Amino acid sequence: MSAMPTDRLQRFIFDDTQVRGEIAQLQDTYQHAIADHGYPLAVERLLGELLAACALLTATIKFDGTLSIEFRGKGALKLLMAESNPGVGERAQRLRGVARFDDDALATIEEPTLQALAQGGHVVITLDPEEGQRYQGIVALDKPSIAGCLEAYFAQSEQLPTRLWLATDAERAAGLLIQKLPEDNPQAQGERDDDAWDRINHLADTITGDELTGLGAEQVLHRLFHEEHARVFDPAPVKFSCTCTRERFGRALHQLGADELRSVLEEQGQIETQCHFCNTVYVFTPADVEALIDNPDAEPPTVH
Template sequence: MNNPTPELPDQVQRFLFDATAVRGELVQLHQSYQEVLNRHDYPAPIERLLGELLAAAALLTATVKLDGTLTLEARGQGQVSLLMAECNTGLKGGDQLRAIARYQQQPEGETLQQLLGGGQLVITLDPYKGQRYQGIVALNQDNLAACLESYFASSEQLPSRLWLMADATAAGGLLLQQLPDDHHNKDADAWERINHLAATLSQDELLHLDQHEILHRLFHEETVRVFDPQPLSFGCTCSRERIADALASLGEADLREMLAEQGNITTQCHFCNTSYTFDSEALPDILKSKADGAPSGTTLH
């Protein structure tokens, strides 16, 4: 079991630079990242890439100010077939994160291209109220951060820079965005200057220093305004009801056959490894969920 840095909280910190059109988000994940890793035995390269994806999910959720669920789903054509991270907002205690990876064999290589071999990243914004939005970006860059920068350039049309890093104990990320220019921007050179300063950020600093210390080290010559941080934690949205909804999609005949052969039906959440068992007495409730028109779950819940 990896040991997180106990004195640093899992949180995302929003900040902006006064008299400029530049804003930023800074995220660090320790305990929530370890909760993901401790439920699975992933090879180190997959752990690191999954950590970057978790950090990206937290950053994007904070940036778009979503009240709902944001999902990043990287589907590859190489040794790793799936990396998925999800951030659910508005929950007790702050936003909650979960993630999963799927791979066929012990991977060779460490980079995004070596592990996924191309593919695409699907970004899904599912608000609790309103329309679902989905964007797709090719995984054709050297790293995940560069792919997401391409997404922002094409869909949000906001110049954006991302730094994503992870090791065995922590994951983190830094996002900078240049907002549309207006009369409040009194520093035309700020974007290039601030990006140059941010590029000096080391992995050890991002993952293991206090967030205010990071901002001071990088931008002590700038006027930085920080806001209240948003706490983050591991959390899974699976439940007995959602698993029953997924089973209902199999149909009554298949469910009765499985119960006759096995005595009960046991299934496991792929994210948190929680097991759910249904016996023959539970069958009416499972079928009722389908009759009531409840949405079917996916194989990942």
């Protein structure tokens, strides 16, 4: 199998049908997301799948803002989260993710599947546009896979038939999405093909995890749909990008109040905060903290 190309999202549509699709391929993004976190292998793989799914879902929604997908479990896996900002023009889609888990509880699980790790819970999908109203959809975490849970979300919340295939290996995460467009969607051209949805799903079901992570997008499309008329668009870049800033952490600390901040300083001498997504550490000295108390919108002078 050929090496996977740079992180990207490949959109395509089947002419003469109401069916569209995307392929997400992540290598650097996936590696950045798991680096220095010490995740167990099972958690790494699940996070990779969720990152690929988040990239795919972001591409289906045209808006400026943030999309987040959270798997909130009740067992060893407490949180699996991916978050993205869509790309505009040549700007890459920005993607990040994090996981939280109980190490001791996880060690007792012989077969660490999604359901064994989560023990139930909820999947929360949040759209937070830069302008307009925030939207949140919630479905049960009761399917055997990340793909199954997200398909249930689309069936319940979007009324758009949507299928997902997700895979990870030691280096890469990848995903394939197939979605049935509304009957009046202008992207669909030519005569209507009523059998297309079932036929294309049947073909997509033959993809293997090794093929999804190991083949390039063009090879995946040829492998699955060489007898269909797939119109392929220019690929869009995807990259790991964290939105944390020193100023944001400063504002968050300010919310604790002056008494609490000074109490921490008295005990620890300084305040250290760390971003869960990228592991960046921000250090606030006593002078920094007093500046925050006096003026929370001013960025403290200390660098990390």
